[in-house]
Amino acid sequence: MDQAAKWNRPDLVTPETRMTTTDRSLPATPALPGRRRSHRLMLAAALLPVVAWRPARAQAPAGQPLRPTPAQTEGPFYPVSLPADTDFDLLRQGGAAYAKGQPCWLDGLVRGTDGQPLAGAVVEIWQCDAEGHYRHPGDGDRADPAFQAFGRVVADAQGRYRFRTMRPVAYSGRTPHIHLKVKQGRRTLLTTQLYVAGDPGNAADFLWRRLSEADRAALTVPFTPGADGLRASFDIVVAA
Ligand SMILES: [Fe+2]
Numbered sequence: 211m212d213q214a215a216k217w218n219r220p221d222l223v224t225p226e227t228r229m230t231t232t233d234r235s236l237p238a239t240p241a242l243p244g245r246r247r248s249h250r251l252m253l254a255a256a257l258l259p260v261v262a263w264r265p266a267r268a269q270a271p272a273g274q275p276l277r278p279t280p281a282q283t284e285g286p287f288y289p290v291s292l293p294a295d296t297d298f299d300l301l302r303q304g305g306a307a308y309a310k311g312q313p314c315w316l317d318g319l320v321r322g323t324d325g326q327p328l329a330g331a332v333v334e335i336w337q338c339d340a341e342g343h344y345r346h347p348g349d350g351d352r353a354d355p356a357f358q359a360f361g362r363v364v365a366d367a368q369g370r371y372r373f374r375t376m377r378p379v380a381y382s383g384r385t386p387h388i389h390l391k392v393k394q395g396r397r398t399l400l401t402t403q404l405y406v407a408g409d410p411g412n413a414a415d416f417l418w419r420r421l422s423e424a425d426r427a428a429l430t431v432p433f434t435p436g437a438d439g440l441r442a443s444f445d446i447v448v449a450a
Pocket residue numbers: 226285287384387389
């Protein structure tokens with residue numbers, strides 16, 4: 211079944227759908243029934259510095275706090291074990307290159323509501339592979355092993371971060387999206403999802419539809435063609 215066909219199948223309800231429509235207070239990484247959790251959580255992955263690639267943006271006007279980036283549910287597929295490689299490049303897992311999907315750069319700034327960069331903030335993303343499979347036992351661990359599926363970087367002194375990944379794809383019940391977290395030390399400052407501007411699946415997505423206009427604008431960004439694939443910029447504001 212192709213992705214377009216899946217969009218017209220409300221009976222294709224995913225575990226993500228079930229969790230997020232019923233109980234947002236569920237544990238961060240729920241164990242779904244009958245699922246083996248044979249992988250141990252490994253948090254020792256290297257955190258790589260972010261290199262400079264664009265000028266930092268203007269600060270917030272004095273006295274006008276920035277609006278925090280809206281939170282969204284984590285969903286059921288945050289990794290229970292991390293890939294051996296967790297760097298910025300999701301298109302390369304160890305020595306394997308991932309050639310499916312549309313390559314893209316995802317970058318942005320992490321700032322506090324005062325407009326100041328959150329240097330040292332950890333930004334994590336995770337997403338399904340080009341066939342719509344997550345690297346997670348809850349999704350059958352069917353993800354292509356060449357796709358890193360999860361990346362983690364540290365915002366630089368100007369709050370900048372970036373990833374190399376692919377334009378997200380739709381899977382049953384969901385429009386294309388990338389999951390994202392911002393952490394500072396042991397604290398999780400934000401868990402959310404970002405969306406592709408203009409994607410025809412957005413209007414049918416149960417999570418995107420429930421967003422206000424302002425929140426849709428904050429979480430939905432264009433993926434524009436560039437010399438090195440697509441590029442999307444997603445600036446983040448958190449109450450640190
Ligand atoms: Fe998802």
